Amino acid sequence: MSAITGRSAFLQLLVDEGVTHLFGNPGTTELPIMEVVPQFPQLKFVLGLQEAVVVAMADGYARASGRLAAANVHVAPGLGNAMGALYNARFSGSPIILTAGQQEQGHGLREPLLYAPLVPVAQPFVKWAVEVTRVEDLPLIMRRAAKLALTPPTGPVFISLPGDILEEQAELDLGRGTRVDARMRPSDAALERLAGALLAARDPVIIAGQELATHDAFAEAAELAELLGAAVYQQSVPYAAQFPTAHPAYMGALTRNQKQVRAALEPHDLLLCLGADLLRMSVYSPIDPLPPRLTVMHVSERDWELGKNNATEFAVQANVLETLRALLPLVRARRPGETAARAARRLAALAPRNWAAQRDKARIAALEVAEEKPIDPRFLMLRIAESLPADAVVVEEALTSANALPQFLELRDPRCFYGLASGGLGFGMAGAVGVALAQPGRPLAAVVGDGSAMYGIQALWTAAHLKLPITYVITNNRSYRILKERLVSMRGTDRFVGMDLRDPAIDFTGLAQSMGVPARRIADPQDFAPALREAMACGAPRLIEVMVADGFGG
Numbered sequence: 347m348s349a350i351t352g353r354s355a356f357l358q359l360l361v362d363e364g365v366t367h368l369f370g371n372p373g374t375t376e377l378p379i380m381e382v383v384p385q386f387p388q389l390k391f392v393l394g395l396q397e398a399v400v401v402a403m404a405d406g407y408a409r410a411s412g413r414l415a416a417a418n419v420h421v422a423p424g425l426g427n428a429m430g431a432l433y434n435a436r437f438s439g440s441p442i443i444l445t446a447g448q449q450e451q452g453h454g455l456r457e458p459l460l461y462a463p464l465v466p467v468a469q470p471f472v473k474w475a476v477e478v479t480r481v482e483d484l485p486l487i488m489r490r491a492a493k494l495a496l497t498p499p500t501g502p503v504f505i506s507l508p509g510d511i512l513e514e515q516a517e518l519d520l521g522r523g524t525r526v527d528a529r530m531r532p533s534d535a536a537l538e539r540l541a542g543a544l545l546a547a548r549d550p551v552i553i554a555g556q557e558l559a560t561h562d563a564f565a566e567a568a569e570l571a572e573l574l575g576a577a578v579y580q581q582s583v584p585y586a587a588q589f590p591t592a593h594p595a596y597m598g599a600l601t602r603n604q605k606q607v608r609a610a611l612e613p614h615d616l617l618l619c620l621g622a623d624l625l626r627m628s629v630y631s632p633i634d635p636l637p638p639r640l641t642v643m644h645v646s647e648r649d650w651e652l653g654k655n656n657a658t659e660f661a662v663q664a665n666v667l668e669t670l671r672a673l674l675p676l677v678r679a680r681r682p683g684e685t686a687a688r689a690a691r692r693l694a695a696l697a698p699r700n701w702a703a704q705r706d707k708a709r710i711a712a713l714e715v716a717e718e719k720p721i722d723p724r725f726l727m728l729r730i731a732e733s734l735p736a737d738a739v740v741v742e743e744a745l746t747s748a749n750a751l752p753q754f755l756e757l758r759d760p761r762c763f764y765g766l767a768s769g770g771l772g773f774g775m776a777g778a779v780g781v782a783l784a785q786p787g788r789p790l791a792a793v794v795g796d797g798s799a800m801y802g803i804q805a806l807w808t809a810a811h812l813k814l815p816i817t818y819v820i821t822n823n824r825s826y827r828i829l830k831e832r833l834v835s836m837r838g839t840d841r842f843v844g845m846d847l848r849d850p851a852i853d854f855t856g857l858a859q860s861m862g863v864p865a866r867r868i869a870d871p872q873d874f875a876p877a878l879r880e881a882m883a884c885g886a887p888r889l890i891e892v893m894v895a896d897g898f899g900g
């Protein structure tokens with residue numbers, strides 16, 4: 347053992363735990379860390395110009411890589427700024443070690459500028475929040491934090507780093523990290539029960555969730571759907587690629603409209619919820635989205651989600667990929683000819699209504715509005731889907747403008763789509779930076795609403811600074827259109843207060859250029875596809891501001 351400072355031990359421990367990117371926004375309390383960053387070239391420091399952006403970048407990186415990310419923010423105000431993004435990261439289960447510099451112990455007691463206890467602030471949105479009070483504890487705390495963040499249910503953790511801890515020098519044994527192998531397979535009895543029930547069902551339906559993406563289980567889920575002749579819906583909050591959309595069993599996303607969800611599920615007798623949140627809704631409705639006579643079987647590694655809101659006939663805490671690998675041979679072997687024939691008939695019957703069929707109809711409708719100005723967002727989404735290279739990644743936070751995107755955008759692999767997860771705006775602009783860093787070499791389009799863009803606009807600077815191949819498509823409808831629509835439908839009035847972004851108009855092209863991102867504004871629908879292709883091909887950040895209809899005649 348040799349003497350090491352707390353600041354160097356902190357960075358060394360991050361590197362040891364496999365962290366490659368430290369997203370941050372420094373202040374005086376983080377200067378000890380910034381002093382030693384150059385000594386750790388394995389760790390790339392990524393500057394975000396506001397803490398919400400810092401944590402959203404880390405969130406995007408963690409979501410798109412599945413790897414541990416680190417983010418460092420500045421004392422209480424910085425952590426406060428980051429809380430919305432931390433909420434998002436917790437929602438999507440992103441493994442992030444979030445740290446903040448803290449005033450020296452004892453000095454903090456005197457309540458200097460910028461002081462407030464940090465642990466109680468972070469606590470509600472993390473798996474574990476702790477302040478280091480002795481430098482000797484730093485290795486244990488960091489090792490435990492990394493293990494916790496990466497163990498399912500994965501999620502962010504928080505560590506407060508007082509200045510005296512970073513300054514102190516001690517003989518430290520940095521130890522070794524632990525990874526928990528949580529690829530749990532159901533018991534034989536559970537597999538028997540699942541297989542038996544699925545094969546006995548008259549008309550089974552599957553809800554595909556994000557665990558299918560995180561565990562790379564598309565092929566297995568698709569095979570199960572084929573063997574059962576089961577319709578597959580994407581979960582009600584479809585914020586990742588969760589199933590290959592072009593598969594004949596794929597029916598599209600369940601909405602978050604309780605009545606519609608119930609109607610979609612009503613014809614079925616058995617629901618297999620695979621790695622999904624079971625019918626997570628948004629706006630209140632007295633209608634239960636789950637039909638009363640539907641038998642529910644739920645497989646998830648996140649025990650909190652099992653039986654959370656609905657009585658579940660059979661809940662299995664397990665890894666979806668391992669479950670499918672063990673289940674498929676049973677289902678394959680146990681299908682009498684008659685069951686197989688019924689499954690094949692069900693699958694064939696889905697063809698006129700499946701995602702591909704719906705897309706073809708939606709395409710015709712979108713082409714009918716191809717000439718409209720301001721641009722109709724349905725046509726814009728069609729053009730985006732048709733013009734992107736096949737290996738493109740899409741980040742989406744465009745609210746009403748992107749309503750039609752899931753209808754057109756083919757999701758081919760588990761890491762090709764990242765949408766707004768929790769509903770907390772501010773993921774898209776910055777999340778795209780993290781996604782681009784996580785999947786180098788893949789072109790990326792970030793489709794973001796004008797309102798949403800302003801929650802993370804500083805991310806443009808980081809994208810320009812790092813020369814990331816991100817094309818931002820800002821759908822500018824000069825408003826919070828979704829709130830206007832809801833004011834009309836839910837409150838019966840169109841007297842809009844606080845929902846127009848017009849006076850003055852926001853010049854996204856100018857904003858982007860001011861931060862070093864070349865940009866152009868598109869008002870003619872025919873100009874969009876060539877502009878997108880050019881931007882995507884250039885390998886550098888670009889912004890395209892698209893003037894889309896505001897839905898209220900403007």
Ligand SMILES: Cc1ncc(C[n+]2csc(CCOP(=O)(O)OP(=O)(O)O)c2C)c(N)n1
Nearest residue numbers: 745746770771795796797798825826827828
């Ligand atoms: C952090 C946060 N603040 C506010 C909201 C409320 N909100 C939901 S949608 C929305 C408007 C989004 O505007 P835009 O991105 O332009 O999409 P549009 O509604 O125009 O389609 C707002 C303000 C939110 N969800 N999250």
Ligand SMILES: [Mg+2]
Nearest residue numbers: 796797823825
């Ligand atoms: Mg808008």
